[in-house]
Amino acid sequence: MSNRAYNFNAGPAALPLEVLQQAQEQFVEFNGAGMSIMEMSHRSAAYEQVHNEAQSLLRELFGIPDNYHVLFLQGGASMQFAMLPMNLLAPSRAAAYAISGNWANKAVKEARLIGETIVAASSEGDGYRRTPAITDIVIPDDAAYVHVTSNETIEGTQYQAFPDTGNVPLAADMSSDILSRPVDVSKFGVIYAGAQKNLGPSGVTLVVIRNDLAAASPKSLPSMLRYETHVKNNSLYNTPPSFAIYMVNLMLKWIRSNGGVGELAKVNQAKTALIYDTIDNSGGFYTGFALPESRSRMNVTFRIRNEELEKLFIKESEQQGFIGLKGHRDVGGLRASVYNAVPMASCQALAQFMIDFQRRNG
Template identity: 90%
Template sequence: MSNRAYNFNAGPAALPLEVLQQAQEQFVDFNGAGMSIMEMSHRSAAYEQVHNEAQALLRELFAIPDNYRVLFLQGGASTQFGMLPMNLLTAGRAAAYAISGNWANKAVKEAKLIGETIVAASSEGDGYRRTPALTDIIVPEHAAYVHITSNETIEGTQYQAFPDTGSVPLVADMSSDILSRPVDVSKFGVIYAGAQKNLGPSGVTLVIIREDLAAESPKSLPSMLRYDTHIKNNSLYNTPPSFAIYMVNLMLKWIRSSGGVDAIAQANQAKTALVYDTIDNSGGFYTGFALPVSRSRMNITFRIHNEELEKLFVKESEQQGFVGLKGHRDVGGLRASTYNAVPLESCQALAQFMADFQRRNG
């Protein structure tokens, strides 16, 4: 399809054309059932097969150990900002947060409503242009968990390695880089992620949680806010976002057919290198927002020395079929989100457009 946009939206974001086409083929009649999967009971065998297959694929692709549970929840990562401390932040303990930007700040703000919080490290002094150094992260003895945001979508920074928090559970919001690279899940107590950047459409939130942590859900919490409720009911306690989970299933099959997470990580490296090289070789016409040591392979943030030129860049890029290159209002500038489903061709086209724009306006 030649009329597909060069989609660099930050989320909801690009999905692979073949995944969309498969969903289109099955949209009205799912596997000969005479109805769409959106019309099916979530208690039906046909839906449960999709649901369980998505969990199994996640376990396979992300090498999730047997003592972790995979949950499909609703409310986005923003609900997890509160649900996590509700379940894990017990009396006499504190939640430690490494502050790396906009989303980490939102997470700690919610935790403060639940119990004691401690800033374990912060890169605010550098304008959130990098992630906190691992050696700067202080783990209090009475910490219930240490929370990090693995990739900051707005600032365009990403942890290149993860802290060792010893016996204190490490928790990560991986909303914007889940399954974009291999991760040792056993190093984490909880990983959570909204699906709408790398896993599928908006509407479903993935939670990977170690069983012993989920077993401690306070019985005073409402049922829907307790991890153990969803574990006992295989994420089917209430009606799940069934179509979104079906799309996640298709997306996981696409990742597997693309060579798995290792191959996806190599592709992401190649894609972002095209754009970062264009920035670095522009003689200062373009400048990266994130410091090179913390550059994200998911969200490339950059500036042009002149704000009027930035506006012109966005206008001309839209005319040439590029979508989503305007930076977030909190940071400004420009941003290209290069999630798993963004093809190499889109990044090649962007690099060429950037070079041409510089030639005409430099």
């Protein structure tokens, strides 16, 4: 399709054209069922096959050990900001949060409503232009869990490695870089992620949780807020976002057909290198927001020397089919979100546009 936009939206974000086309082919009638998957019961064999297959593909592609559950929930990562401490933060303990930017701050704000929290480390002093150093994360021995935000979409920073938290469970919001690179899942107690950046459309949230942590859900919580409820019902306690899960299934098959997570990580690095190199070789016309050691491979944040040029950049880029390059209102500037489904050709086109824009306005 020649009229496809160069989609750099931060989320909901780009999906592979072939995935969209396959969904289009099956939209009215799914596998001879005489109806769309959106119309059929979530208790039907046809839907449960899609549901279970998506869980199996996640285990395969993300290397999820057998002693972890894979859940499909709703409410986005924002729901998990509260659901995590509700389930894991005991009254006599504290949760330790590493503060790396906007989303980490939102997570700890919700946790404070539930129980005691401490700041284990923070990069606020550097304007959140980096992630907290692993060596700076201080973990109390009796902490209920340690929480990190693996990638900050607004500031454009990303952990390049994760802390070893010993016997204290490590929880991570991976909404914006899930399945974009290999991760040792066994180092984590809980991983959660909204699907709408790397896994599919909005509406479904992935939670990967170690068995013992799920089993410890307090019985005093409402059923829908207990991880144990969803484990026992295979994420089918209530009506799931069935079409979104179907799309996740297609997206996972696309990841597998493109070489898996390891191969995608190489492509993602090459895609963002094109843009970072353009920034670094611009002689100061463009400046990156994130410090080089913390640069995200998902969200490239940068500035131009004055806001008038930034406004002109947005205007001209939109005229040429580039979508989503305006930075978040809390930070300003410019941002290119380069998730799994953003093709190399889009990044090449953006790099060339940036070079041309500088030539005309430098």
